[in-house]
Amino acid sequence: MASDRIGMKHGSGGRAMRQLVEDVFLSLGGPVDGVGLAELDDGAALRVGDQWLVVTTDSHVVHPRFFPGGDIGRLAVCGTVNDLAMMGATEPAGLTCAVVLEEGFPRAELERIRDSMKRACDEAGVTIVTGDTKVMGKGEVDGIVLNTTGVAMTRRIVRDSGLRVGDRIIVTGTIADHGMAVMRERRALDLEGDLRSDVAPLNGLVRAALRAGGDDVVALKDPTRGGLGSALHEFAQKAGVGVLLDLQSVPVTAAVQAACEVLGIDPLLVANEGKAVVGVRSGAAERVLAAIREHPLGRGAAIVGTAIAERPGNVILDTGFGKRILAEAEGEILPRIC
């Protein structure tokens, strides 16, 4: 049922959001030489000579603005660098930064966010090349909204539709760290263990994977909102294959596992900000895995799944106890109540 109002579910990266984008915005797209709006990929790729110009944009709002492992500034830089990287463009040429501020926003906090952006830019090897600043009245915007746009040139683009039956799927480290860290801060949950966001620029890691795997790296996705589960659903649906996910080999820290257990949340559906899901031809899987593990951000990488012919478009979860279909995330992911 289409609602006549926008709900929070429309921003949570699941089916509701995709439906909204398809219903409302898709008609703004048109034919392009390359990857355009209709592909709903991580970004656009426009042909320029014998190369691709990759463009992506992302607006960032997060509560709280500072959380263990990161903050909104780091998130804004990494999110866009990562979206470029997930298209295969690992050498960002520059980022833009547009900021919308609420009247009364503390200047010291803004400078702290700026410093954090600077550090993330340094890690990614990119600079901010232009920007825009707006201030809105008290209550007209919630603190700060940060938008970044990234551009990069690349000779080869990697899509999220490239899987074929038999391909292997690598996840580059533990999942659900970002979402659980933010959730604990946001809801002031009294949970044990070290919950820390993984937010990090992945272009270096992806570069290493592409160097090792070349054309055998066939699909890339950063499992942000909607988590690993949503990323795999997109892989499966766009490539028309089934994805068999081996739950026992998915890396999760003990602290995240325990927190998810207590709250009744499936870590497969929780956001990551420093992980990539990589589809690889089976012959190259071990080689690419080794290259990823050599990178500091990929030490916990593992092969977690396989593209299969059965159940095209679906993700089948082998829990180790049995198998079930992994349902697509829908709406907001909230702690179970009772």
Add this chain to the structure above:
Amino acid sequence: MNENQLDQLKFRDPARAKALAEALRREVAALGRPASVMHVCGSHEQAIARFGLRSAFPRELSVIMGPGCPVCVTDTPEVDEAVALARQGVRISTYGDMLRVPGTVKSLADAVADGAKVDVVYSVNQAIEVAEKHPDEQCVFFASGFETTAVATAAALVHGVPANFSVLSAHKYIPPAMEIVAEMPDTKVEGFLAAGHAAAITGAAVFEPFVKRHKLPVVVAGFEPLDILAALVKLLELVKEKRAEVVNMYPRVVSWEGNKPAQERLWKVFKPAGGRWRGIAHIPNGNLRLTDEWAHVDARRRFQIDLAGLWDYAPSQLAQRCICGDIMAGLKQPDSCQLFGKECTPESPVGACMVSAEGSCRIWHTYGGVPDLKDVA
């Protein structure tokens, strides 16, 4: 992770699960015919669905989910009472799942949209905190759940509550519901898995009269995958050998007599009363209501609840096509409902089974139903 959590992981060992699944297959094969058993607990269905256990069950074994979700069986009039109180200006606190359970025409969530004051709480103690924070308001805890949460409500009342706090009890008592299912003319159920956490309070012994009366075995089961598989193996063995007995397969938590002090508090504060369970039937002794001693904190006796104001609207057409009742009685499965996944989703639930995280429709929706995956890869 603390020691207790690590300990629980022993019950998540896939190798042992495979051995138990094989044992289950042997028991069903030895029986030589299809069999149906029922569990009466949303947490069991959660674990079965989440771990994909149904794909490991033999095809000839049907494990039916019975009326095991206290939120789902909360009947329309009980929701109406809460909605009416909220509209009268009383501050309501309740568990989150209760918010969207449909009443005759409105849910508590609808009441919130109309301006009612409703707080979501995780425990009775939080509900008491709400009352303490709002000393100038009347605060009612709309209490739901089986023995497990009823005991918590009882303990809080015995301990003492603020003068502006009262309880609207929608607590339920599970043993009488098993009687009703066992007596249903269409039932094919040959044995029950009983819920371990409820049995921790009541003790495994509480099922003895039931077993004698209905000649059906009952196995008390925990909630880890290995607990459930081991309990099913035991249950099928009892079915095969036609032994109507109570067996406790959750001894690390459940004792034969149960938690006596908790039982004393439970029956000091609550008395069983007959009442409808949504979609199932009138269940004699299935509802827990406050005893006369606690009349002063009983919202039903403390307030004049004006239900008539709710009935100016016609009930929804969709609701009449909902088959939650048959689903909770174990007669039908969610995918045989025309509304399932179409008009009725977790985002806009029609029936109670889609509202609660422990409802069968919601669980099937969340975990992709139960497609036959025995042959995949």
